[in-house]
Amino acid sequence: MEKIAIIDMGSNSIRFVALQIADNGAYSFLYQEKEAIRLGHGLSVSGELSDAGMERALTCLKVYKHMMDVGDIHNCLAVATAAVRNAKNGAAFLQRINAETGITMEVITGEREAYLGYLGVINTINAQDFVLFDLGGASVELSLVRGGKVEKAVSVPIGAVTLTERFNTSTDPGETALTACREYIMEELEDVAYIAGTGLPLIGIGGTARTFAKMDQRATGYELQKIHNYILSYDNFMELARTLTNTPATERKKIPGLSADRADLILAGTAVIEALFEMTGSSEMIISGCGLREGLFFEYYAALNQADSPCFDDILDASIANYLKTVPGMNPAHIRQVTRISELLFDLLQPLHGYGPKEKRLLVTAAKMHDVGKVINYYDHARHSAFIIGHAPLYGLTQMEQINASFIAGFHHGISRRTMRAYRYGTMPSEDDWTMIRRLSTLLALAEASDLTYEQLVENIEMTYAENVVVLVITVTPGATYNAAEYEMSQLLKQFKKEFGATLLLVWK
The missing domain is CATH 3.30.420.150 (Exopolyphosphatase. Domain 2)
Incomplete structure (x- = not known):
């Protein structure tokens, strides 16, 4: 595990963040602090940093250095911006910072x-x-x-x-x-x-x-x-x-x-x-x-991992993968299976629901994160997952999309008003959003039920649709016992008909 501190000393405020990078490569924030130091106060008139501003900055930096010592943080990326860059006494102030705190601070260009x-x-x-x-x-x-x-x-x-x-x-x-x-x-x-x-x-x-x-x-x-x-x-x-x-x-x-x-x-x-x-x-x-500050970290993280670029190819996928690495007790094989089956059901049933890539991305997000609530409590973990997904550092979704994905995951054990009552953001989705949430949560519930025993026994699913009847032909691993999955999926037949307006039949082979 590696710990890193980042300090950003600006004209108005100074910020300190501490992060850790686990052995599996997952990064997470440990601490952050911000103080308004008004370092640039009076600079436009005198051309110099004021004594009061420098003292306020030094007071904060000494506290940050103490926190780094206590937290056993030896790597610090510290930068100063426009105030120090433009001040006649900026260089001398940085020398004083180093002498009094041991922090080496770099002045960066605009x-x-x-x-x-x-x-x-x-x-x-x-x-x-x-x-x-x-x-x-x-x-x-x-x-x-x-x-x-x-x-x-x-x-x-x-x-x-x-x-x-x-x-x-x-x-x-x-x-x-x-x-x-x-x-x-x-x-x-x-x-x-x-x-x-x-x-x-x-x-x-x-x-x-x-x-x-x-x-x-x-x-x-x-x-x-x-x-x-x-x-x-x-x-x-x-x-x-x-x-x-x-x-x-x-x-x-x-x-x-x-x-x-x-x-x-x-x-x-x-x-x-x-x-x-x-x-x-x-x-x-x-x-x-x-x-x-985040830019400094992403640049450092990319160099640490010898990445070609400090920019992620898919920021949603990267942030989900990173977050899951920070959650203990996850079952990667089960997550992959539920995600795969969810995507398969989405594609097969596209003629019924009519949704596209944006909605599929919400379903995939919910599928990958559907079990994170277990870190709070196994019981009602779907409800806990909803809250976590709504607030987790997931990037690539709008705020409303993240809320919608959280509800999709929150209903993966069936649509429950308990989740809506416990989760304060129930009024944010529109009526159309709620229709989409219920339909996609039904697909996620079916995918979760298909891997009830965590054996990844479902190999493929094919569909036929005629006269308002959907037939899913489910192929399982040869010799597999699928009774538990069959029973669990059959509990969702009424929910499927209510949300999609069609009868669902399951055929196992």
Whole structure:
């Protein structure tokens, strides 16, 4: 087992994460910490890091070093971004950090910062064409991504902290100051004309983007409190932007979802995102909870495994495989069999259900993860699996798709209202979603029943369909005893007829 720490020291905040890589190659997070240190405060005026900001950073770094010592973590990837990069005393501060904590910190270029943010996103969000921005305290990194590859990337020296100081937008700036701020931002963005008019989705990294996700979730009553891969429409963004602009500073902190340590910076950050919406013509912003730190890790992990690229070929498959490796007691042969039979039934019954690749991907996800709830308790493990799937670090699905997959798995022992009552997200799927969930969960239940004894005895299934009768001809391993599987599958005949409107007959040979 290997442990690794990652430190990201930005202009506004400092973040620390600790991860472990098990002997089987599975990685998982152990700890994370974030503090607002305002390291870049005053930088735009003095050109130097302030004594107070450096002391706040050092206090955090000493705590992180202690945690690494206690956790027996010897490998640390520590980077500093725009504030240290631009400060006249930045190099001297890094020397002091090393002398007082033993942590060696690297100043990275804006281009590398953009690349690491791209790695964090491309490995965790299923998107191939987008405009990526990472808005920090002293700069914004912008990348145009097409076909999953970065075409152009640049760092622009406008950030939430530096803009707030330059235009004094921390309290009630007035329309004149806000207009001057917006005009300045547009001038600074003239060199990134290649993003203009693309119409591609924005993907946002950073505290400002995350704050807008939280505010929108609170404003709309969104039930799932999860930021990563949350989709915010342009209209909702503009409504929130108007609310922020028109709310006095004394009342701004009371806006649901807006934290106190972000309230004084939010107007400047809003102006940057508004400018990016205007330039690109985007209709939505996808918020990424993964960025530079995850990018650093994926780069390290790829090198450790001698991979050709730090980008996974299939991020959903990779994240499921990684998660299953972290769960004790899983039966890989059973999982493979249930997944195979689920896919086979999906393909055979496609004329009845009419679903395509997206729905099949949900079924496969549910099949691979259907038993993870056993780590909590064998009894009612389908219900536990539903909760875990809904919250596990699975990448490549939208938030709603992940919820739908969780319900498919939650019903793999039969459709139960107990799962819906126990799982708070039952109102999120639409009526069409629920029809799909019930049908695909029926297929998963049949696949699970076919391997009731964990012997993988079903070799193949063929189907005939006529006069509203489905006949499944099930071929088993020669000499196999299939009585238990036959009985278990027969318990699902009524459910099948209810969901598909057809009679199901099982023929064993």
